[in-house]
Amino acid sequence: MTFKDKTIVVAGAGGGMGKAVVETLLKENANVVGCDLNIASLEELEGVDRFLGIEGNLLEEEKVKSVFSNAKETFGGIHGLVNAAGIAQSSTPIEQVDLKEWYKLIDINLTMTFLTCREAASYMKEQGGGAIVNIGSVSVTRPRPGLQSYVASKGAVESFTKALALELSDNQINVNLLHPGPSDTNMLGQFAQKGADIEKMKDTVFKDSVPMGRLLEPQDIANSVKFLLSDEASMVTGSVFHVDGGRNI
């Protein structure tokens, strides 16, 4: 598996999974463009010549365009995109869900994925191929109570991924979806009801839901993302890849 001379854009690079993806790809000799609302967690990569960090809101069309043009200008092409940005929903009964919160989840989890994929597709078509990995959630397959809006946003990402995989198959662009199980990042606690004891929940409810008996680490996700971006996965497209220790079963 080699990523030498390949350039991968990672959306949500400052988050738990995104950071692990960035570090993993850099170890594999890729050029990496990491973007996020906040890239403070990537500070130690400043000065690494195969890394470009860009701070900004990826819901803004112009920002998305500038990330991709900057990536192409800096490294000469765009071979991969990983969509690891997103937000959680705190478990809430539907009658208490504010319309603004619904739209925010749909905008950030779904519309942002559309915007980055749209931009990536035009570069990858021109260049004759590429690979896109979107991040969903095992909750699409096994929902939890009170997460109806989050699950809807991620379910739509699954349908979008399959439709795009078919549309771009002639262009040799692989588009796949990875559904993580409960993972030990900042986001995990944000799924709990307001006021819940997060540390206790991690050790009980979340951990116990994983048949293999532990929470996922960001590195578990990054390892599979790396595979889905690689030449070894060149005939894998439109797939839904569960990385969840069996939580989906």
Ligand SMILES: NC(=O)c1ccc[n+]([C@@H]2O[C@H](COP(=O)([O-])OP(=O)(O)OC[C@H]3O[C@@H](n4cnc5c(N)ncnc54)[C@H](O)[C@@H]3O)[C@@H](O)[C@H]2O)c1
């Ligand atoms: N942690 C889990 O248990 C879990 C489980 C299933 C799925 N997921 C999914 O995995 C993905 C990664 O989650 P994570 O656990 O690393 O969470 P995280 O909160 O650590 O990272 C998410 C990142 O997205 C960034 N982001 C949010 N809105 C943005 C915007 N408008 N523009 C740019 N960046 C923005 C945030 O700043 C943050 O750094 C998400 O899509 C999440 O829904 C997480």
